[in-house]
Amino acid sequence: MKVLTIARALNEALDVALEKDAQVMLLGEDVGRTGGVFRVTDGLQERHGAGRVVDTPVAESGIVGVAFGLAVGGMRPVAEMQFMGFSYPAFDQVINHVSRIRNRSRHRFTAPMVIRIPYGGGIGAAEHHSESAEAIYAHTPGLKVVVPATPYDAKGLLLAAINDPDPVVFCEPIRLYRSVKEEVPDGWYEVPIGEARVERTGEDITLITWGAMTTEVRGAATALEAEGVSVEVIDLRSLVPLDTDTIEASVEKTGRVVIVHEAPKTAGFGAEVAALIAERCLYSLEAPVRRVTGWDSVFPLKRSEHQYLPSVERIVRAARQTLET
Amino acid sequence: MKVLTIARALNEALDVALEKDAQVMLLGEDVGRTGGVFRVTDGLQERHGAGRVVDTPVAESGIVGVAFGLAVGGMRPVAEMQFMGFSYPAFDQVINHVSRIRNRSRHRFTAPMVIRIPYGGGIGAAEHHSESAEAIYAHTPGLKVVVPATPYDAKGLLLAAINDPDPVVFCEPIRLYRSVKEEVPDGWYEVPIGEARVERTGEDITLITWGAMTTEVRGAATALEAEGVSVEVIDLRSLVPLDTDTIEASVEKTGRVVIVHEAPKTAGFGAEVAALIAERCLYSLEAPVRRVTGWDSVFPLKRSEHQYLPSVERIVRAARQTLET
């Protein structure tokens, strides 16, 4: 057991995987010599060699497409996109090839690979550096989509993703890389993909979120509990497959839900969660299903981020409205 | 007035636009010499010249990116992606540039352009030729997303799109190109973007859809009415902006909804419509909001298409379940 940040926990997961499985390799821009722009791959090239931790040219489609070929050829590549906004040039490879080869070949060829994508805002970054496109990947059949929010989950989910027989898009909340620390077991352990994490249990209202927004939701839950509201908080962790049982059980219990994410609202993944609830839990609902999300706009630059990102106050307000009705 | 198919109506719209506005130009693979794989641009190069109806190399990112530059430079380009499955290589240009330049430059630069994308299945095509990715474009802030289902709307919406000061992703239902005919006015007319079309009014249940699925929904509505059910059918026509008033008014009236689309279910645009209803119309709802959609799978090849595409029967069954509860 060590106390680690998410960045270090991910680094450990990659280190353990490279150690244990000779087929595992990392590819990406600046992942080797500098250890990645977020230092998530720090030291791994020294330890495992430039043949297994590979610095690539600036060519996302090539990185994912070549990693796909490596995976079909029996390797276990972990490809890094430097930021989610730079994963778009690789989107064709992901949706037309990575996610489909198993189906196209009826299991004859498979692509057991992980695409690591730092995502989300809140660090005052330049344009394209604060994207949350998880819904786009979640809408792509054949992919699993994972978003850890704690160091323990980060390491365990990444190892599960590397071990998964199918491609996994692994979204890493930039804002949490170094802001949260916790004890993380040594060596190999896995957090099963497809199981939500109930962060706190409550009776009056359910707050559903994932990734960096867990921080704001935690803050909101604490504020609401100070007012005597009993709050249940669900961190989905995995968007595909989605842990619908946990969601349904919670909504049936509380009858009130607020979904929180930082991606734009329209057709965001929150819509899927709300639709699911409207389909499966209608009779348990005592109030409209509210979504507290980013606006349908470009993620703003540093000076205006606060106007965009869901805040504790916005979540609390939506929860109150939901409780009052 | 002429009786036209959707393909011909689109051809007329492009012809009228090229005639009226010297800044309008068409770019795409095979749009000129062959008039496009669906003949939508048939005869336009002869009529308006190879300088305005341009056959491009096979390079979707280049087509959209160059069209973007042309638009910023004052032209009114209409770019064609040969099939929606081939629009993905251009996704980076669409989401990182086309949809953002107005915001990035605070109105200083704009991209008044149209991206025409034939989409959807049902014609027994090869892989990648039956995609429905409208939700991905709808989730991209800064784009308008339009899907006509009739010749009249096809021409009127395309002219509105060409005239729009902002970029429009124009999704053309392949299966309907030649299957529906109706009278279409000559010359220039516009169907406003952002207004749904209530195809038939009813009291008991609302069926919401767009594009090619209007055919199945029409069939289902007719079948249900034969059983004495009064059905309201809404063809959204425009996904962004979405005509929420029409949806809300209808749901408040009927209290029962089935949403139908052929794209995969998870995080499809149907989720947004359902979420909207769960948010705004909860108290009017008398039954769960059901979605009849494509499965979360790759669109199957010819022999298995019928397993994938929502059928009249599936829609009727979902409607019955919705009516029974």
Place this chain on the structure above:
Amino acid sequence: MRQRLTPSGGVEGDPPIDIQLTRRLYRAMVFARTYDRKGTALQKQGRLATYAPFEGQEAAQIGAAAGLQPNDWVVATYRDAALMWAQGYPWELLFAGRTGDERGGSPPEHVPVMPPSITVGGHMVHAVGLAWAEKLNGTGRIALTSFGDGATSEGDFHEAMNFAAVYDIGCIFFCQNNGYAISLPREMQTRSTSIAEKAIAYGMPGVQVDGNDLFAVYEAVHDAAERARAGGGPTLIEAVTYRIGPHTTSDDPKRYRSDDEVSEWKRRDPLERVRIYLSERGAWDEEWQATIEAEAAAEIDRAIELAENMPPLGPGEILDAMFETLPPHLERQRAELLENLT
């Protein structure tokens, strides 16, 4: 442009392969043409979905495969049935794919050929990855990726070529320049004087050969393969050929090319020159021709029968290959699907 076997059957220098192998490859080209013409015929009868004929490109495809080892990877396109078959992909599965059956994309375990790529340009990077994996595992296997002239306009061609060169990957980039990307002639696609010369941009050797010349194609691929196997890295080969038929059965080539151009190319038929070469050496006669045509017809008919007698995917099976094990939401959708099909 390198040429070893002239349209009139004359050889430049020593033939790169012996008479026996030449006969085998000629026979393979006859099989390929039989398959191809059958494909068009079946499509017209509505028994196949859209079909993309390759008539005129047989020497390029059969010659390329002949230059490889049997376990080398082939990553090719919708127009490369002959190449894929020559590397072990069964005719019946090639037909099955065209009938619209996913199982057409599932070759037997030992066949090192990917399902045909339908997207243009996206598959070349896959070959680079495959060859890289073989290099890392020290198997001595390499990869050949086949694509058209039009595909070289895609950004992925650029990225694939660059990755292969940067990491010294044993990947052969085999371009069948058949003159058109659907309706767009090669000259309107790019201003480089040849496609082979694009290799310079990646510090990679590039060669242009007569793609209707079995010997020249074989030799170029064989040499590139041996270099790649020896760790010499990738090669770009441009095989200049021509698509005698339409782009696909739903294309009308009259809209963009002249009949004269087509008949001009028919005079450069890739089979005919090998036939002349063989007959001048007493290694071809009408009787043998009749025999191999009969064998071809029989084998292709058998393949069609197999493909057409394959029952379609059963209810729900369309979901079964999305993941190794179906996640709950797909289990639920599968149940809903079954409910609705009954």
Place this chain on the structure above:
Amino acid sequence: MRQRLTPSGGVEGDPPIDIQLTRRLYRAMVFARTYDRKGTALQKQGRLATYAPFEGQEAAQIGAAAGLQPNDWVVATYRDAALMWAQGYPWELLFAGRTGDERGGSPPEHVPVMPPSITVGGHMVHAVGLAWAEKLNGTGRIALTSFGDGATSEGDFHEAMNFAAVYDIGCIFFCQNNGYAISLPREMQTRSTSIAEKAIAYGMPGVQVDGNDLFAVYEAVHDAAERARAGGGPTLIEAVTYRIGPHTTSDDPKRYRSDDEVSEWKRRDPLERVRIYLSERGAWDEEWQATIEAEAAAEIDRAIELAENMPPLGPGEILDAMFETLPPHLERQRAELLENLT
């Protein structure tokens, strides 16, 4: 590699520009360096978001702009502030962008410069489109797009180059090869012997010049611009230079390059050789140096003040530029936003 002005200030052949213009451009380089060093300093004080310094690349950027007409388009990157400024983009807006204000991307109406591209590779096609629009409208204006060595690995570079060549677009592809894509050295990015040589793949002229040589860069761009204006089509120019500072203020270059390499390049400083050239001709002295440095400091300080005194976007304004007129759903979101900010 073409060189006109040696590091020691000697000229090869006749200088392409006269003394007065040389003095103006030298002065511009001094302004550029002042802005750049200030940018790094302000970032360290937390007054700017991440900053990407361009020290060492001043001759490339100032020389390139000097070769253009004032109304030619410039489509450049996050590292091209000097180039953009030289084409009319105000310092204060360049600073504003770095403080994290969208209005930094909104130059005055008459300035033909796009906001800096943050994505690598995606902007070159935009320049092709802009130049095409000017060609169609017969304005005689052309476009120059600036990018780094790393950007040439992206598929969009390939598609931009190809489109420009195929349609004879008056677009100059100006590559500042500063040796690195963040940590990846040029040699590990691609195996071509030069970047200029990649032009061959598109049938386009390509030239490599000393990017720290004001004269060579000016001349190459000027010639390419005149050719483009005359309908001669695009040109690829590789300006070989070096980034003296880190990739950005959050990068640690010690992880991937040696101090010796940096000091070696400092000896090739682009300003110094012009200074020597001018002083040898009695067109430079300490006093003038002091004057222009003071002017630069004053102008840059004024710009910082303007940028920092710009009030942030008001509540809701972040939504106002998504469309020409806000659609209903954004109106609703705007109301919700205001409600929550108060």
